[in-house]
Amino acid sequence: MLMTKEQEHLAQIFSKALDQVDPYKIITNRLTLSNEVLTVTMDEGNISVNLKDFERILVIGAGKATAKMARAIEDILGDRIESGIISVKYGHTENLKYIKTIEAAHPVPDENGVKAAHMIESLACSATDKTLVINLISGGGSALLPSPMNAEVEGEKITVTLEDKQNVTKALLACGADISEINCIRKHLSNLKGGRLLRCLRPARSLNFILSDVVGDNLDTIASGMTSFDHSTYCDAISIIDHYKLRGKIPPNALKALELGNHGKLIETLKKDEFNAERAENILIGTNRIALLGARDKAIELGYNVQILTSRLDGEAANAADMFWAIAQDERQWELLEKKPACIIAGGETVVTIKGNGKGGRNQEMALSFLMRLGQDKLEGKDIHFLAASTDGNDGPTDAAGGFADGAILNKSRQMGLSIADYLKDNDSYHFLDKVGALHKTGPTNTNVCDVQILIVK
Numbered sequence: 001m002l003m004t005k006e007q008e009h010l011a012q013i014f015s016k017a018l019d020q021v022d023p024y025k026i027i028t029n030r031l032t033l034s035n036e037v038l039t040v041t042m043d044e045g046n047i048s049v050n051l052k053d054f055e056r057i058l059v060i061g062a063g064k065a066t067a068k069m070a071r072a073i074e075d076i077l078g079d080r081i082e083s084g085i086i087s088v089k090y091g092h093t094e095n096l097k098y099i100k101t102i103e104a105a106h107p108v109p110d111e112n113g114v115k116a117a118h119m120i121e122s123l124a125c126s127a128t129d130k131t132l133v134i135n136l137i138s139g140g141g142s143a144l145l146p147s148p149m150n151a152e153v154e155g156e157k158i159t160v161t162l163e164d165k166q167n168v169t170k171a172l173l174a175c176g177a178d179i180s181e182i183n184c185i186r187k188h189l190s191n192l193k194g195g196r197l198l199r200c201l202r203p204a205r206s207l208n209f210i211l212s213d214v215v216g217d218n219l220d221t222i223a224s225g226m227t228s229f230d231h232s233t234y235c236d237a238i239s240i241i242d243h244y245k246l247r248g249k250i251p252p253n254a255l256k257a258l259e260l261g262n263h264g265k266l267i268e269t270l271k272k273d274e275f276n277a278e279r280a281e282n283i284l285i286g287t288n289r290i291a292l293l294g295a296r297d298k299a300i301e302l303g304y305n306v307q308i309l310t311s312r313l314d315g316e317a318a319n320a321a322d323m324f325w326a327i328a329q330d331e332r333q334w335e336l337l338e339k340k341p342a343c344i345i346a347g348g349e350t351v352v353t354i355k356g357n358g359k360g361g362r363n364q365e366m367a368l369s370f371l372m373r374l375g376q377d378k379l380e381g382k383d384i385h386f387l388a389a390s391t392d393g394n395d396g397p398t399d400a401a402g403g404f405a406d407g408a409i410l411n412k413s414r415q416m417g418l419s420i421a422d423y424l425k426d427n428d429s430y431h432f433l434d435k436v437g438a439l440h441k442t443g444p445t446n447t448n449v450c451d452v453q454i455l456i457v458k
């Protein structure tokens, strides 16, 4: 697509946001090896581990950004790594030498994910107190490491199958539950989530590098908190099932497991009093806020007056578009946030309650909803330019990171006779934006810290 100067700027600002949360760069900047002492530089005080204290180094992980993390670890530790396995989304790969990559499905798990989970679980269980385990965790990990629970209660086998987990995932994604609620259920139906991975690898020492793709950065929610203690309980899981009226929608085996857990017949997820902070270090290496700071720097360099609104934008994507439109008008009329040219930046993760049968993602839906607002503007958005995009490069089930909206795009869509309202009604933002050349495609970025929105008012 031939881009306008402002679209170029938006793309460059977004690209700087991605660069700031490039997991390879973050890990190679913060992790150093000198005289066999591995040091993680942290604001709260460095962590040092003497590799001579360990007989084995294992690397395990899951998530969309995990391959880049793994490449950084390989570049630092090289053949000191005895064995490693990571599970990543199809296509989110890097060239790795010591760590095996398994590609699996996201957001609904598949057989490959189960295979990865089995291999990771058995590697984790082989760890001793002379093992250093490096865990690489990023968003997507919940679906990429499905380890459906199996347990025995009073002689009866409780087996949750992959198909059960797939159906639970679909029901949860469709019911409007937020990520902490979805993950509360996933943690309580898994052998690895909710800190259970940490139980498997005890008494090993672990360094757990975590990239956050959840608003608020709660460790027990990111990738279902495989290495952190869990605040939620079986009782919470049952309340969520009831709140969203899911009893008839989730498979009987899954419901039975949650009920048994609620009656104290299954072992709970890892709780705070079980978490040994001296043996397990959870290190948050990247967040949406860090990406926004990168975006801010680039926008300043390009000559804009910049305001970061929030890194916690959530709710319906269309409502967020309305908010950006309100801000754009205030900015145009009164320079309410910044002097013009202004660049207003936000981040977080919105949702779309799907009503149609079209194709799209939350960012494309937001861009198209914003375009709809520009269509009602007397100035037809000549001075206003918007980009909403997902940092992992896949907005919804599409090959685009997100979409642009501005006066030029509006004009083109009018010339082509496209009805924004009709496409929105069908949740078909992808096809609309594709027709007018307004999709933003980055390919898989191998990072993942939610979404970024950038609004320029000239």
Ligand SMILES: O=C(O)C(=O)CO
Residues within 6 Å of the ligand: 138, 139, 140, 141, 142, 143, 179, 183, 213, 214, 221, 222, 223, 224
């Ligand atoms: O994307 C996932 O895996 C989550 O559960 C949120 O990090």
